[in-house]
Amino acid sequence: MADQGSSITPRAEDYSQWYLDIIAQAELADYTPVKGCMVFRPNGFAIWDLMKCDLDQRFKDTGHVNAYFPLLIPVSFLSKEAQHVEGFAKECAVVTHHRLRAAAGGGVEPDPASKLEEPLVIRPTSETIIWHMYGQWIQSWRDLPILINQWANVVRWEMKTRPFLRTAEFLWQEGHTAHATSQEAVEETLRMLDVYEAFAKDVMAMPVIKGVKSSSERFAGALDTYCIEALMQNGWALQAGTSHFLGQNFAKAFDVTFQAASGEREHVWATSWGVSTRMIGAVIMTHSDDTGLVLPPALAPVQVVITPIWKSDAEREIVLGHAEKVRKALTPAFRVKVDARDTVKPGAKYFEWERKGVPLRLEIGPRDAAGDSVFAAPRIPLLARGGKKFGIPAATVADGVREVLAEIQQALYDAALERRASTMRTPTAYDAFKADIEKGGFVQVSWADDAANEETIKEETKATIRCYPLVGQEAAVGTTCFYSGRPATHIALFARAF
Amino acid sequence: MADQGSSITPRAEDYSQWYLDIIAQAELADYTPVKGCMVFRPNGFAIWDLMKCDLDQRFKDTGHVNAYFPLLIPVSFLSKEAQHVEGFAKECAVVTHHRLRAAAGGGVEPDPASKLEEPLVIRPTSETIIWHMYGQWIQSWRDLPILINQWANVVRWEMKTRPFLRTAEFLWQEGHTAHATSQEAVEETLRMLDVYEAFAKDVMAMPVIKGVKSSSERFAGALDTYCIEALMQNGWALQAGTSHFLGQNFAKAFDVTFQAASGEREHVWATSWGVSTRMIGAVIMTHSDDTGLVLPPALAPVQVVITPIWKSDAEREIVLGHAEKVRKALTPAFRVKVDARDTVKPGAKYFEWERKGVPLRLEIGPRDAAGDSVFAAPRIPLLARGGKKFGIPAATVADGVREVLAEIQQALYDAALERRASTMRTPTAYDAFKADIEKGGFVQVSWADDAANEETIKEETKATIRCYPLVGQEAAVGTTCFYSGRPATHIALFARAF
Numbered sequence: 001m002a003d004q005g006s007s008i009t010p011r012a013e014d015y016s017q018w019y020l021d022i023i024a025q026a027e028l029a030d031y032t033p034v035k036g037c038m039v040f041r042p043n044g045f046a047i048w049d050l051m052k053c054d055l056d057q058r059f060k061d062t063g064h065v066n067a068y069f070p071l072l073i074p075v076s077f078l079s080k081e082a083q084h085v086e087g088f089a090k091e092c093a094v095v096t097h098h099r100l101r102a103a104a105g106g107g108v109e110p111d112p113a114s115k116l117e118e119p120l121v122i123r124p125t126s127e128t129i130i131w132h133m134y135g136q137w138i139q140s141w142r143d144l145p146i147l148i149n150q151w152a153n154v155v156r157w158e159m160k161t162r163p164f165l166r167t168a169e170f171l172w173q174e175g176h177t178a179h180a181t182s183q184e185a186v187e188e189t190l191r192m193l194d195v196y197e198a199f200a201k202d203v204m205a206m207p208v209i210k211g212v213k214s215s216s217e218r219f220a221g222a223l224d225t226y227c228i229e230a231l232m233q234n235g236w237a238l239q240a241g242t243s244h245f246l247g248q249n250f251a252k253a254f255d256v257t258f259q260a261a262s263g264e265r266e267h268v269w270a271t272s273w274g275v276s277t278r279m280i281g282a283v284i285m286t287h288s289d290d291t292g293l294v295l296p297p298a299l300a301p302v303q304v305v306i307t308p309i310w311k312s313d314a315e316r317e318i319v320l321g322h323a324e325k326v327r328k329a330l331t332p333a334f335r336v337k338v339d340a341r342d343t344v345k346p347g348a349k350y351f352e353w354e355r356k357g358v359p360l361r362l363e364i365g366p367r368d369a370a371g372d373s374v375f376a377a378p379r380i381p382l383l384a385r386g387g388k389k390f391g392i393p394a395a396t397v398a399d400g401v402r403e404v405l406a407e408i409q410q411a412l413y414d415a416a417l418e419r420r421a422s423t424m425r426t427p428t429a430y431d432a433f434k435a436d437i438e439k440g441g442f443v444q445v446s447w448a449d450d451a452a453n454e455e456t457i458k459e460e461t462k463a464t465i466r467c468y469p470l471v472g473q474e475a476a477v478g479t480t481c482f483y484s485g486r487p488a489t490h491i492a493l494f495a496r497a498f
Numbered sequence: 499m500a501d502q503g504s505s506i507t508p509r510a511e512d513y514s515q516w517y518l519d520i521i522a523q524a525e526l527a528d529y530t531p532v533k534g535c536m537v538f539r540p541n542g543f544a545i546w547d548l549m550k551c552d553l554d555q556r557f558k559d560t561g562h563v564n565a566y567f568p569l570l571i572p573v574s575f576l577s578k579e580a581q582h583v584e585g586f587a588k589e590c591a592v593v594t595h596h597r598l599r600a601a602a603g604g605g606v607e608p609d610p611a612s613k614l615e616e617p618l619v620i621r622p623t624s625e626t627i628i629w630h631m632y633g634q635w636i637q638s639w640r641d642l643p644i645l646i647n648q649w650a651n652v653v654r655w656e657m658k659t660r661p662f663l664r665t666a667e668f669l670w671q672e673g674h675t676a677h678a679t680s681q682e683a684v685e686e687t688l689r690m691l692d693v694y695e696a697f698a699k700d701v702m703a704m705p706v707i708k709g710v711k712s713s714s715e716r717f718a719g720a721l722d723t724y725c726i727e728a729l730m731q732n733g734w735a736l737q738a739g740t741s742h743f744l745g746q747n748f749a750k751a752f753d754v755t756f757q758a759a760s761g762e763r764e765h766v767w768a769t770s771w772g773v774s775t776r777m778i779g780a781v782i783m784t785h786s787d788d789t790g791l792v793l794p795p796a797l798a799p800v801q802v803v804i805t806p807i808w809k810s811d812a813e814r815e816i817v818l819g820h821a822e823k824v825r826k827a828l829t830p831a832f833r834v835k836v837d838a839r840d841t842v843k844p845g846a847k848y849f850e851w852e853r854k855g856v857p858l859r860l861e862i863g864p865r866d867a868a869g870d871s872v873f874a875a876p877r878i879p880l881l882a883r884g885g886k887k888f889g890i891p892a893a894t895v896a897d898g899v900r901e902v903l904a905e906i907q908q909a910l911y912d913a914a915l916e917r918r919a920s921t922m923r924t925p926t927a928y929d930a931f932k933a934d935i936e937k938g939g940f941v942q943v944s945w946a947d948d949a950a951n952e953e954t955i956k957e958e959t960k961a962t963i964r965c966y967p968l969v970g971q972e973a974a975v976g977t978t979c980f981y982s983g984r985p986a987t988h989i990a991l992f993a994r995a996f
Contacts, residue, residue: 030631033575034618037568039631042646045565067543070535071620071651071667072591075598077531079605090597093570093618094608097592098655100573100619107577110592110617119608120532120591121598122569122620133528133537148540153569153651157596169569 008355010290015234020163022284026293026356029163036161036168040277043356044164046301047280048171052151054203054298055173055275058195064147064175069129071153072120077128081253084127087220091157092121093168122155127221127246127272130176131254138178138268140259145188146178164281165238165498172276178268180258182247185269189245192273193226196241204279205296205412206230206286207420208240209442209493211467216451219272223247229466229493231420232285235440237466237495240282243273281498287412293357294379296412297405304330304401305358306338306374309346309365316342322369322394326362329397334405354379359408360401362392376400382407428482437463437496444469447492448481457483463494506853508788513732518661520782524791524854527661534659534666538775541854542662544799545778546669550649552701552796553671553773556693562645562673567627569651570618575626579751582625585718589655590619591666620653625719625744625770628674629752636676636766638757643686644676662779663736663996670774676766678756680745683767687743690771691724694739702777703794703910704728704784705918706738707940707991709965714949717770721745727964727991729918730783733938735964735993738780741771779996785910791855792877794910795903802828802899803856804836804872807844807863814840820867820892824860827895832903852877857906858899860890874898880905926980931992935961940993942967944986946979955981961992 008025009017023029028044040048056066072095079085099114123129130148137143155169175192179185193210200208208228219225222244230240251257251267260266287294297303308323310316323338330336337358339349346363353361363375372394381387384407392400423441427433436443443463458464468490476488506523507515521527526542538546554564570593577583597612621627628646635641653667673690677683691708698706706726717723720742728738746765749755755763785792795801806821808814821836828834835856837847844861851859861873870892879885882905890898921939925931934941941961956962966988974986 030634032568032627033572033630034568034570034627037570039568040566042563042565046563048566049564065540065544066547067540068538068546068669070530070532070537071653072532072535074531075606075608078598085606092596092598093593094595094598094612095591095620096594096608097617099589100576100592108573108583110573110594114592119595122593129530129532132531136528155569171566 008290008292011233016162018290019281019285022288022293023163028280028284028293034168036158038161038163038167040171043301044280047283047295047299048277050299050301051199051203051279052173055195055199056149056151058199059149059173059175062147062191062195064149064177067148067150068152069123069126069133069150071123073123073126073129075119075121077132078121080128081221081249083249084221084253092124093155093157095120095122123152124154124156125272125274126150126152126154126174127176127250127270128254131250131256131270134176134178134251134268135254135256138256138258141180141261144178144180144258144268145184147175147188148177149173149175162281162498164284165278167277170277172274174272174274177271178251178256179271180260180266180269182269185247185271186245189224189226189243189271189273192271193228193241193243196228196243196273196275199275200228200230200240201413203296203298204283204286205298205409205416206240206282207413207417209467209469210471211469211493213242213467214449214451214454214465214492216454217465219244221246221249222272223249226470227467229442229495230282230286231416231423231442231495232282232498233419234285235423235496237442237493237497238278238282238285239466239497240279241273241275244271246270246272286416288357289380292355294412295357295359297359297409300357300359301335302337302353302356302358303335303405304337304360304362305349305353306336306362306364307346307349307353308338308340309363315366318369319364319366322372323364326364326374326394326397329394330401333398334401350377360404362397362401363389376404378404378408380408380411382411430483433482433494434461437461437494441495442466443494445482445492445494446476446479446488447490448484448486449489450484453483457494462496464497466493466495466497468492506788506790509731514660516788517779517783520786520791521661526778526782526791532666534656536659536661536665536667538669541799542778545781545793545797546775548797548799549697549701549777550671553693553697554647554649556697557647557671557673560645560689560693562647562675564648565646566648566650567621567624567631569621571621571624571627573617573619575630576619578626579719579747581747582719582751590622591653591655593618593620621650622652622654623770623772624648624650624652624672625674625748626752629748629754629768632674632676632749632766633752633754636754636756639678639759642676642678642756642766643682645673645686646675647671647673660779660996662782663776665775668775670772672770672772675769676749676754677769678758678764678767680767683745683769684743687722687724687741687769687771690769691726691739691741694726694741694771694773697773698726698728698738699911701794701796702781702784703796703907703914704738704780705911705915707965707967708969709967709991711740711965712947712949712952712963712990714952715963717742719744719747720770721747724968725965727940727993728780728784729914729921729940729993730780730996731917732783733921733994735940735991735995736776736780736783737964737995738777739771739773742769744768744770784914786855787878790853792910793855793857795857795907798855798857799833800835800851800854800856801833801903802835802858802860803847803851804834804860804862805844805847805851806836806838807861813864816867817862817864820870821862824862824872824892824895827892828899831896832899848875858902860895860899861887874902876902876906878906878909880909928981931980932959935959935992935994938994940964940991942989942991943980944974944977945988945990946982946984947987948982951981955992960994962995964991964993964995966990
């Protein structure tokens with residue numbers, strides 16, 4: 001990615017290339033010699049760090065604690081839960097040896113003498129190893145609930161990859177909770193879905209639709225998979241987080257029972273829920289434009305860049321002094337950087353920080369210094385400000401910046417919401433449906449649940465059921481399926497998806 | 499570990515078992531079915547989270563940024579640096595396949611059709627993959643320095659493991675920096691050693707000795723390995739962190755050059771530095787006692803536990819109300835928990851929280867509530883307080899707690915320092931040396947650097963050179979080696995070590 005020059009392909013021309021250009025130009029990620037694995041460069045990783053920090057607090061606020069389970073899982077564990085083996089025991093990185101030796105032709109090779117008795121897989125997800133451990137820890141109802149989250153790397157061997165969105169190795173958090181009753185587990189599943197929705201909205205400035213997956217899109221081993229679905233600028237959907245009600249499937253597979261208050265032994269109820277570095281892709285694709293990366297202030301590693309402008313040495317001293325005063329006034333409330341490089345022209349600095357998605361630039365020239373103010377240039381035009389640059393008095397710069405950043409955060413959310421609303425279509429027949437799918441955006445229909453029909457539609461239109469939205473299902477009652485004409489069972493949201 | 503009952507083996511009886519008992523009783527870790535891999539249970543992982551948070555800020559304060567590189571490394575990379583292959587290309591987890599298939603006898607097995615052309619190893623450390631990437635990123639002196647840190651899991655296949663101290667998979671941070679000059683790289687190496695020393699002292703309450711390794715203990719691929727060495731309660735040393743000056747070894751192996759300001763192409767200079775979850779083991783073994791875990795307040799996930807005591811329901815209401823008031827006064831400045839369980843007797847609560855290492859217990863009975871105070875019971879006796887429990891007025895409880903926690907933090911450090919000083923010995927002959935090594939503690943000697951002699955001493959006494967301390971080397975001048983009688987080249991610190 002590092003060698004693609006400094007131009008960004010417009011979205012209208014080639015959306016996929018635009019996405020890759022944004023990532024390269026903002027130095028968010030890079031390819032590696034390991035197939036399917038990427039490097040999170042500092043600018044990209046800092047976004048994940050901010051996401052992690054915010055989410056971790058939300059998990060703690062809802063009673064969860066962090067733990068860490070092994071990276072490696074015995075292969076036999078994957079086949080213990082029947083559906084799980086179907087879903088996950090396939091494209092995995094398999095560890096078969098534990099030693100290298102010098103190879104005859106130079107270099108090194110796996111030492112045959114070090115072959116493992118049982119191969120290990122790098123976790124594609126950790127339900128199996130975690131439920132094995134829960135089996136050791138849970139004896140009675142007093143040990144429940146267990147509310148554990150793990151921040152970890154996982155590997156799923158992917159042939160077709162796209163930075164952040166689909167890579168062999170990715171980073172994520174996986175919550176794994178154990179409960180005494182079905183009801184408690186369902187409540188937990190929905191609670192965490194709400195946490196994800198609030199995070200997407202408040203931090204990512206990304207509107208999402210909460211829903212439940214159809215059986216064909218359900219997580220391998222779950223009774224119900226809930227999700228949040230977002231809409232990207234090219235009209236494709238993106239699943240941004242999932243929360244699974246696992247019932248007693250894993251408890252039964254790993255024989256995890258507890259003594260209920262009644263004295264009876266019962267199987268434990270489970271949930272799991274996760275979001276991943278795919279969310280970085282989601283935030284890039286939700287907000288960025290043809291100039292470069294656009295980040296919501298809450299996720300911007302640098303929220304404010306101060307660019308001093310001077311001609312003479314005398315001006316330089318005054319302007320840098322003023323810039324430093326402003327920086328101090330904004331620290332530590334905001335993540336601020338002063339770009340005092342004298343090897344780069346102001347215009348080139350503007351261009352660079354716009355490309356890198358810094359939400360707010362504060363220009364400081366001799367006149368601003370003299371007038372004890374700064375000149376504010378938001379990364380996106382703010383309608384309430386006439387879409388123009390504007391001055392902020394230096395004396396109240398922290399308040400001014402707080403206000404502008406809040407406006408930017410809100411404007412990004414509003415724009416994404418408006419985009420989703422304006423492309424939401426509700427056809428009642430398959431022909432209209434097909435045309436609507438071509439246009440992009442969510443397509444909402446009355447639907448009679450049927451996996452075979454779902455498969456046919458996917459083959460013919462490349463669209464899948466993103467979810468049955470949690471809100472508004474009552475509208476299905478008394479309507480007929482747009483595809484089969486049978487009585488509708490659900491309101492379904494279709495779209496092409498990443 | 500979960501099933502070893504609730505008693506802790508005294509240190510004097512069996513130090514190794516004591517360590518395992520502490521871990522089990524405080525629920526810090528557990529064994530897993532994966533050989534050499536452990537679970538970090540929530541109580542243990544929370545210590546790591548606190549360490550990480552503090553260290554991460556220190557890294558940022560010294561100009562570093564985080565990034566994330568792939569878990570998997572092509573085997574050929576490991577053999578590019580001659581010494582590195584010796585040190586690391588051996589006991590590694592080797593990934594050879596990327597798919598499982600149903601096995602004839604049930605279960606799953608690696609699919610032979612998915613065999614990788616080139617095997618991958620799970621990173622034992624990331625110099626090779628990182629220097630490959632630096633080769634893509636570094637063109638000119640303007641690209642330098644690169645100051646990157648990574649928080650990651652690594653795997654080194656270990657046969658003999660001990661929770662936290664030595665496990666196949668462990669968590670760590672690895673800093674990898676690239677510089678234009680040797681001098682800058684050496685300065686960075688020593689700067690990070692100072693960061694580790696300050697962290698060990700201020701946060702872990704653990705005195706350490708900074709030094710440089712002898713050639714036989716040097717990191718594979720480094721020109722110099724610096725370390726911090728701590729002393730555990732059984733008189734063994736523990737290497738708690740390392741900082742390596744790598745010279746141009748990796749830059750040469752991966753052909754990473756830059757155009758200097760002079761116009762010439764030169765190889766880049768490198769450092770790497772890391773601390774790991776082994777530090778959790780270090781902090782446990784530095785401070786804990788026969789009652790259970792002892793944690794310095796800076797690393798205690800729960801710093802203050804409030805234990806209300808009541809007999810009647812009326813008392814219960816008053817006492818819990820008072821406890822809640824105190825909790826609020828201490829939040830969020832401190833990590834506080836109120837133990838209001840009515841199924842557990844106060845004595846059992848005291849015992850439990852002592853075992854789990856909570857630095858300060860605040861007892862609140864009806865008399866304390868009436869007197870608007872709390873009764874403070876530090877986890878370790880504070881000499882300045884006569885080693886007894888004492889009252890703190892509720893009105894100033896936050897100040898009172900801050901003071902007590904600072905006293906505990908200091909007392910732990912002082913005790914560890916005193917222990918180290920009182921066991922430090924300086925023999926001048928090999929017989930005395932052997933006797934001193936048997937006693938435990940650091941043994942400081944005049945030494946003529948010689949790898950063969952070092953090996954003999956290790957075989958005969960199980961002691962190794964922990965380091966040549968950075969401070970006090972001038973004392974070697976004019977003295978003779980305690981072992982060979984030759985003119986001393988160094989002051990060396992020997993000890994048996996974990």
